[in-house]
Amino acid sequence: MNQKFKITTLLLLSIWGSLFAQESWTLDECVSFAIEHNLQLNDFKYTNQSNRETYRQSVRNLLPSVNASSSYLISYGRAEDPNTGTFVNQDFYSNNYSLESSIDLFQGFQKINAIKASKLLFKATQEEVLQQKYLLAFRVMQAFYDIQFFEGLVEISKEQLTVSQSNYNLVEKQVELGLKAGADLYEAESLLLTDKLNVTQSNNQLASAKLTLIQEMNLENTSDIVIQKDLEEIISEFNSQEMKSDAVYNEAREFIPMIKAQEFRAEAAKKQIAVSRGGLYPSLSFFAGIGTGYFETTRDTLGNTLPFREQFRDNTSQYIGVNLNVPISNGWSARSRVKQSKIERLRADNNLKTQEQELFQAIQKLVQDYNSLLIELVQSNQKMDAQNLAFTIAQKRYEKGLINALELFTAKNLYASAQNENLQVKLRSEINKSTLDFYRGLPVFDIN
Secondary structure, three states, X not given: OHHHHHHHHHHXXXXXXXXXXXXXXXXXXXXXXXXXXXXXXXHHHHHHHHHHHHHHHHHHOOOOEEEEEXXXXXXXXXXXXXXXXXXXXXXXXXXXXXXXXXXXXXXXOHHHHHHHHHHHHHHHHHHHHHHHHHHHHHHHHHHHHHHHHHHHHHHHHHHHHHHHHHHHHHHHHHHHOOOOOHHHHHHHHHHHHHHHHHHHHHHHHHHHHHHHHHHHHOOOOOOOOEEOOOXXXXXXXXXXXXXXXXXXXXXXXXXXXXXXXXXXXXXXXXHHHHHHHHOOOOEEEEEEEEEEEEEOOOEOOOOOEOXXXXXXXXXOEEEEEEEEEOOOOOOOHHHHHHHHHHHHHHHHHHHHHHHHHHHHHHHHHHHHHHHHHHHHHHHHHHHHHHHHHHHHHHHHHHHOOOOOHHHHHHHHXXXXXXXXXXXXXXXXXXXXHHHHHHHOOOOOOOOO
């Protein structure tokens, strides 16, 4: 009976623990959640949807237009009889019905070029949506690694606190035995309180970093998040061969969304010039229609108004024709639109060159940092190992009374500083490597 009770209790505790255990997030999960719930990203999606509809409508503009109309007219006093064209001095009413269709035969290829321009703008906004996803992913990655850094900082400060607590307990016993003076205990207590403060400050920085990630992800109804600690030894992943900016740029130039979007906009600007030039040419359209009407004044020989069905049939008329419009002078507005379109093309081309320059400079900086981190990472590991050894020796000397608390505190701080710097270099290396991998076209984020 006792064995069954123990087993049941363990099962209940395990189920209870699984229900209330915090979810652990990977970087890909954080990125996917952020992309799905980011409100600013939705605005870019709506713009893309609007441009898609603009493109579809530009295609539909090639179809003939069909319009139907109807009117009901009551005339009072002296008025023209719409059936006979004579003036009568009586009140009467009439109905008119018409159906007309028209199609543009030639407009200087304006509609064709408008379709091409709107399609390019639609593709540009598609790339801009993708660019915003990548920018959001990088912000999430930065916040993710900030959490890892401050979690490491908390662990370092806790290790320092453990050492200070042990030293304080040691000094306290030595004071009780009369081996040290009371002033030594005050010094040990001061170092202990300093390390407690460092732990508190590190926890506060960690909480702030978690809040940043929560806000980037738009994670609601929570004030804490747990991430997976999957930071590996970065030094083993780094290639000892230096990287070249030009090679990375040539790879990135082919697929970076912001570059492709600006290329589409530059091409669209060229098509807009063609659209504006089309306004300088004559336009030709074809139209056809049918109409009929009912008139109260249409009467038979006996003076009775003819019935609606009979009039609707007998009054029917059809027409067909073409319309030619030749622009001669409109205040130079058509040529002004051409000039404005050319200026917009120059602006689009300049924006493309600016984006390319910014991309090259960003990659140039990343490559320079990468090549610097190759050396800095090795030296940081060596420095941390050396400071660890120095602190271990200082700790043993302090326990034997060969150095004072201030000297131990200095050695301990130097070791903590070396740990901090090493952690920073590792995380900078990871972010730098992931960013360069992205620019080289390697899969870094699962944004789909």
